[in-house]
Amino acid sequence: MVKKIMLVCLFATLSIIVAGCQKEAKPDERLEEYVELWNQEKFDDMFKSYLSSETKATFKEEEFTTRYKKIYQDLEIKNINVSFKKPEKEVDWEKETNAEFSLTIAMDSLAGEIKYEEKVQLIKEEDNDQQNWYIEWQPSFILPGLEKGDKVGIKSTEAKRGEIYDRNQQPLAINGEAFEIGVVPKDFNEGDVDKLASLLGITPSFIQEQLNQSWVQPDHFVPIRKIPLSQESLALEITELLGESSLRRVEAREYPLGESAAHLTGYIGNISAEKLEELQGEGYTAQSLIGIRGAEQLFEEQLRGIEGQVIFITKESEEVITVAEKVAQDGENISLTLDGEMQKKLFEEMKGEVGTAAAIHPQTGEALSLVSTPSFDPNKFVLGISSSDYENLQSNPDNPLLTRFSTTYSPGSTMKAVTAAVGLMAGTLDPDQALEIHGKEWSDEAFGNYKVVRVYATDSSVDLESALKYSDNIYFARTGLDMGAQTFIDGLKNFGFGEEVPFTYPTKQSQISNDGTISSDVQLADSAFGQGEILMSIVHLASAYGGIINDGTMMKPVLLQDEEQGVWKENLLTKEQSDLLKENLRKVVSDGIANNAEVEGKEIAGKTGTAEIKLQQGEKGKENGLFVSYDQNDPTMVLAILLEGVEDRGGSTGTIEVAKRFYQNW
Structure with missing residues (x-):
């Protein structure tokens, strides 16, 4: 019995010695581990093992990880580089219960570089009878000035496409205007759908599809088709049918030489899914217009404008704060050796x-x-060629598209x-x-x-x-x-x-x-x-x-x-x-x-x-x-x-x- 008591005492003594020799983590070491996970975008690990109990009570895990991932994805965040300054002097952290460091947060976004500094607090907390340092996280670690309840937004600013001229500076492809024909549902007589379809060279079902879109409201203008300004008589006939509210002038690419230079100028159109994937990372979106053939395609790189982008935060007070901004860059104008009159x-x-x-x-x-x-007329393609017109081009034995x-x-x-x-x-x-x-x-x-x-x-x-x-x-x-x-x-x-x-x-x-x-x-x-x-x-x-x-x-x-x-x-x-x-x-x-x-x-x-x-x-x-x-x-x-x-x-x-x-x- 005496031996057993002595053995228990011996093990207890050893445990005290081991516990006493165990090295306590320092806040800068913990922060260093956290920053490494941050740079690797391992948000789940950041939340589970490094955030303070108060942070976890305020921000749920799903909210934390999902928001980080979504914002980084939406803003096309790349090259994350988070660093901090370590203390210049030795600190006895065993006596401290909190610590503060200066973070430098840098990243590339769709609106350019974002770089700023934030203070980060670490507090000493006990977990499973052991003390450790934990980060008191705040939304401003995602973006500067971001607070709980704020909304992050992106706004694009349009860039002008470069224009194409001939050797005498006569226009071949310019940023002009077109008539946009549309319908205001509350003013539209359903009995006119067949007549409108006939005038525009489209099907009645196409018009119905446009009117049945989820965003359409009774007093909204619903675009149906664009036509060149040269078709003024058609525009007049449509306004007589539908009223003045059915017509407006909008920006559109124009080809003044029309079919006489169509194969040379080409035209622009909506980017295809395949092309978008091929050009991933070059600033194109699913809504981008791109040169499809001719000079528009050959000189796409020079002609295309680079959209401007603004990343902003909307506060609960409706105040708007700009986080980063890339100014729109217009495309270059080019001149061909072509003589337009010839x-x-x-x-x-x-x-x-x-x-x-x-x-x-x-x-x-x-x-x-x-x-x-x-x-063929490139203006029809850029404004939206009707299915019947396109079918005629494709079925023509003389192959006008060649x-x-x-x-x-x-x-x-x-x-x-x-x-x-x-x-x-x-x-x-x-x-x-x-x-x-x-x-x-x-x-x-x-x-x-x-x-x-x-x-x-x-x-x-x-x-x-x-x-x-x-x-x-x-x-x-x-x-x-x-x-x-x-x-x-x-x-x-x-x-x-x-x-x-x-x-x-x-x-x-x-x-x-x-x-x-x-x-x-x-x-x-x-x-x-x-x-x-x-x-x-x-x-x-x-x-x-x-x-x-x-x-x-x-x-x-x-x-x-x-x-x-x-x-x-x-x-x-x-x-x-x-x-x-x-x-x-x-x-x-x-x-x-x-x-x-x-x-x-x-x-x-x-x-x-x-x-x-x-x-x-x-x-x-x-x-x-x-x-x-x-x-x-x-x-x-x-x-x-x-x-x-x-x-x-x-x-x-x-x-x-x-x-x-x-x-x-x-």
Whole structure:
């Protein structure tokens, strides 16, 4: 019995000794642990193990953790950095019951950096018979000045989108106005829904959907559709039906050139869910407008404005305190090399046709006009195109939504000037040497049953001048065979075939063939006069002719006024060879098959082309007609035009007519 008592006493003594040796936590150490959890956003752990009993009585765990998380999420809080100053002198914390430290709280938010200082109190409390230090938390640790009962708000301030202008500072895409048609439910006669739907080109069910939205009240204006200011007669008809309260003017993006420059300007629209996810963290929201195609999309980064953001606290007294503010940043205005008047004029001449055109300044590479027909009205898209209008665009066999100046076509006989340039530079083509060609057909021994056919048998002794004037397929087929496949391929690569066109507007690269090679003499002969598998974009075709008339230097095409101009390809011809081809191209119009392109007061030079899109063997295919031209009195523009489906209209004859009308009125 005595031994047991002594043993118990011994254990009690040891317990007292161990307890006495246990190190008591210091408040700065506890705060350091708490701050580390804060920086890691571990709010649950912060609440459970570090907050004082009074704090827990005032703020429930769910309220504490949920509010932290929600505010941090809504305000896009990142890079949290909380720190505090430790005491400079040693403190005997065993004698103290409370402690105070200075916190520095810093974080990045959607409205910029938030950085401030707060005092934090720690008190000594007993928990499970042990004393420890606990934080007396307050809402101002979330945001400066925040108190219980306050509300946190976010306000966006709109930024203006940059505008697009042409080379003469004429507007192409501007922040203008539109009519917004709407309905005030208390004043609306349900019997008018069908008439209103018909006038606006929408369905009655769409109108009902707008009126049935949860926020709608009897005296609220419910927007239905926007229409351009140019549709004033429609706006008047609607106000006669619904009254003056159905119409108001609102801000809207405007495209003054409409369909004539639609493929070039593009338009803006609501950002898609996929695009929003792709651009996450770049300031876009589900309500953002974004460039969808054309220049609006290409230059989105410069054009888009960055919305301003204000984070504020509303006190119970209705006082509003600003926490952080990022000022709205308007987008940049940009100027294109495009000549808006030229664009309108060329489009008008091509209206009703299916085709494309490019006008390029040969000495600078500036794109003066880029036309794609048929087209669409970008104003309809930006204001909300009706389902019937969009369906018509999609079902149209002529595909008005296709940007034709960025795709590739067979160049037809316009290729012959390029083949001539390659042969002259390679030294395999003597422009003065005449080939004896009789009749309209010619075949080489290696061709088998294949024959090269020329349209005109005007000359039997054919030199380069005659071959260009009358677009002689046989002459150029033999020219290609004389230089050989590799020389021809190398020459075309010097002209930029098979490589990316260095143009701001994405343009499909031109090809020598489907696989980049020429595997037979028949393919070489066909390719040399512009058939085979050769494909070129209209932009590259105009640029190539620019290189021919610019003494053998082809400039890279440019679209922005402040874009650096530069050489794409050089040494394509000598000055003498360039002069020779310019002389011959003039004779194509003055004395040759493009005589209809003659315009009084101008010296039009150029080359025609007809490209057959082959169908099944033996069947006549669709034809495209081309004409590349320039005025030798003013050689500051090369104009390349292509019209599709000219097989029943004399090949390139219609294309020449379009060019002639343009030159007559320009």
